[in-house]
Amino acid sequence: MLAAGVCHSDLHLSDGYFDLGGGKRLSIVDRGMKLPVTLGHENVGEVAAIGPDARGVKIGDRRLVDPWMGCGKCGVCRRGDEQLCLKPGSIGVFRNGGYSDFLMVPHPRYLFDIGDMPPERAAPLACSGVTTYGALKKVGPTLTTEPVVIIGAGGLGLMCIALHKAMGGHCAIVVDIDPKKREAAKTAGAHTVIDGGAADAVAQIIAATKGGAWAVIDLVGSSATARLGIDSLIKGGKLIIVGLYGGDITMSLPPFPMRAITVQGSYVGSLTETAELIELVRRTGLPPVPVATRPLTDVNAVLDDLRAGKVIGRVVLTPN
Ligand SMILES: [Zn+2]
Numbered sequence: 168m169l170a171a172g173v174c175h176s177d178l179h180l181s182d183g184y185f186d187l188g189g190g191k192r193l194s195i196v197d198r199g200m201k202l203p204v205t206l207g208h209e210n211v212g213e214v215a216a217i218g219p220d221a222r223g224v225k226i227g228d229r230r231l232v233d234p235w236m237g238c239g240k241c242g243v244c245r246r247g248d249e250q251l252c253l254k255p256g257s258i259g260v261f262r263n264g265g266y267s268d269f270l271m272v273p274h275p276r277y278l279f280d281i282g283d284m285p286p287e288r289a290a291p292l293a294c295s296g297v298t299t300y301g302a303l304k305k306v307g308p309t310l311t312t313e314p315v316v317i318i319g320a321g322g323l324g325l326m327c328i329a330l331h332k333a334m335g336g337h338c339a340i341v342v343d344i345d346p347k348k349r350e351a352a353k354t355a356g357a358h359t360v361i362d363g364g365a366a367d368a369v370a371q372i373i374a375a376t377k378g379g380a381w382a383v384i385d386l387v388g389s390s391a392t393a394r395l396g397i398d399s400l401i402k403g404g405k406l407i408i409v410g411l412y413g414g415d416i417t418m419s420l421p422p423f424p425m426r427a428i429t430v431q432g433s434y435v436g437s438l439t440e441t442a443e444l445i446e447l448v449r450r451t452g453l454p455p456v457p458v459a460t461r462p463l464t465d466v467n468a469v470l471d472d473l474r475a476g477k478v479i480g481r482v483v484l485t486p487n
C-alpha cells in the first residue's frame with residue numbers, strides 16, 4: 168500500500184449505520200458487512216505478489232485499485248455495473264481495505280495503470296473521483312450547455328468542480344453552508360458560490376441559473392439539501408443524490424409529472440467509468456484538489472478531523 172484516501176463514508180461505516188431519517192437507521196451489519204473490517208477504499212499500491220492465474224500485472228507495477236466489486240457473474244455485473252451487484256464485495260466495505268501495509272485484490276481487472284501520477288494524488292480517483300464522474304455523466308447533454316448546481320464543497324465537491332471543468336462543463340454553481348468551503352470552491356473554479364443556509368438560497372440558485380437548475384448534484388444528501396435541490400429545479404430538471412449524510416423528505420406527487428422532474432441516485436461508478444476517468448485525467452491532468460498526506464498510524468485522528476469538518480480537500484494515508 169502506497170496511498171489510502173480517507174473518505175467521508177468511512178465515518179458512517181465506523182459509526183456502524185446510515186441515518187434513514189425519522190429516527191430510523193440502516194445498520195451496516197444489516198447491509199451485509201461482516202465485522203471486523205479494515206476500512207480504506209481509495210487505494211494505490213505497488214504489486215507485491217501475484218496469484219498463479221492473475222494476468223496483465225507484474226510485481227513492482229503501481230496500480231490504482233477500483234474497490235467497487237460485485238460477484239462478477241450476475242446480470243448486473245455482466246451489464247458492467249459491478250458497483251450495483253446484489254452481492255457486493257467492495258474493498259474497504261465488505262472486505263478488508265487499504266488502511267494497512269498490504270491489500271489483497273481478488274482479480275487484476277480491478278487494477279488500473281496510473282502511469283507516473285503521484286500515488287497520493289491518484290488514490291482519491293477510486294472513490295471521490297469516480298463518484299463525481301459518475302454523477303456528472305448522469306447530467307447528460309446539458310452538462311456542456313447549462314450550469315450545474317453542486318451542493319457540498321468538501322473533498323467530493325472540489326473533485327466534482329475539477330472534473331466538471333475537465334469534461335467541458337458549462338459552469339458550476341456551488342452551494343455550501345461553510346464560508347471557508349465556499350472560498351475553496353471559488354478557488355477551485357466555481358462560477359458562483361451560494362450559502363445553502365441563506366433564507367433565500369432557492370431564489371439565489373434560480374437567479375444564478377436564470378430560471379432554475381437543469382441539474383443539481385447533491386453531494387451531501389441530507390433532508391435540507393435534497394429539499395433545496397428539488398425546489399431549485401427548472402421544469403424537466405434532475406436532482407442527482409450522491410451524498411449519504413442521511414434523512415428523509417416528503418414530496419407531493421403531482422409536481423413530479425407537472426414539473427417533469429427526475430430524482431436519481433448515483434452510487435460510486437462502474438469499472439468502465441473508472442477507465443474513462445483515468446483516460447480523462449491523463450488528457451487533462453490530475454484534478455487540483457488539495458491533498459495532505461499523513462502516516463497510517465494517524466488514521467483515527469484524521470477521521471476525527473473529518474468528522475469535525477476540519478478537512479479541506481482530501482487526506483491520504485501513506486502506509487509505506
Ligand atoms: Zn468513498
Ligand SMILES: [Zn+2]
Nearest residue numbers: 238241244252
Ligand atoms: Zn454480481
